Amino acid sequence: MFRGDGVVRTLPFPEAPPWRRFTAAPAGTGGGGPAPYLIGPAEADVVNAALHLRRPLLVTGHPGTGKSSLAHAVAAELTLGRVLHWPVNSRSTLHDALYRYDAIGRLREANLRRDRDGAEPGIGSYIRLGPLGTALVPRDRPRVLLVDELDKGDVDLPNDLLTVFEEGEFEIPELSRLPEDEERVEVVTADPGERVPVTRGRVRCGEFPVVVITSNGERDFPPAFLRRCVRLELPEPDEERLRDIVRAHLGDGALADTDDLLRAFLARRTPGELATDQLLNAVFLRKGGVDLDADGLLDAVLHRLGGAV
Incomplete structure (x- = not known):
């Protein structure tokens, strides 16, 4: 969409993630009710x-x-x-x-x-x-x-x-x-x-x-x-719970071809350094065809929350 070259374009916007849709439907839904909230x-x-x-x-x-x-x-x-x-x-x-x-x-x-x-x-x-x-x-x-x-x-x-x-x-x-x-x-x-x-x-x-x-x-x-x-x-969700959360928000097929994102998230995560919604953001972008291997893009999505920016 945005290229940073100064050329004006009129393009359709892609569909927003379910948790960023501000319609009459409840927040965090795709129109069919709230997404499940998963705790033990x-x-x-x-x-x-x-x-x-x-x-x-x-x-x-x-x-x-x-x-x-x-x-x-x-x-x-x-x-x-x-x-x-x-x-x-x-x-x-x-x-x-x-x-x-x-x-x-x-x-x-x-x-x-x-x-x-x-x-x-x-x-x-x-x-x-x-x-x-x-x-x-x-x-x-x-x-x-x-x-x-x-x-x-x-x-x-x-x-x-x-x-x-x-x-x-x-x-x-x-x-x-x-x-x-x-x-x-x-x-x-x-x-x-x-x-x-x-x-x-x-x-x-x-x-x-x-x-x-x-x-x-x-x-x-x-x-x-x-x-x-x-x-x-509330504890940090383990790998199995993370998979359940991704599936609940983005559907049964959301985890296909995203094992590398899950591994990257778990490898980078230390207590308080990453939030679960950052993993959801990465998976949503991957499913939408975004190349997260581009320079710095994955780091921008999975940036740590603590310490200096």
């Missing part, structure tokens, strides 16, 4: 323990072992709807994950309506529940909440989560202070177009959500936090 029976038992105990599942492992994908697999297999995603960074706070109140937006709208002799805007339209707050909305079936890379957050964030995880509820002070004739207010959630009623400013779950917390092991968590989690360490 021992790891599946740990997941089930967390489900039965209604405890957060703390998932650790090297990059590319499928930590984040586990949350989507649980939601898909148990038909629990769209995964609520909270990507944690150094600026993340518990308050933002629970809800946000746009006081400035409400004041601006109130001034505009006052100039037009209109009614004051309701407060509910200016309160939006975050991913954690939405997960705690009472429902018949629990939602799945992915707390991604908690170890990148502030050192106090795990302790901040303890009370919410233990009590399964939180308060919105802006609503609890309203007069009695406004005790029930509809607020916006993290789900597009959804509004839910909140009474006296308190949100309390009916079923504790399925909470999947991922960590890259960059920092230790407090014992009090660890005590309230079920811990799962």
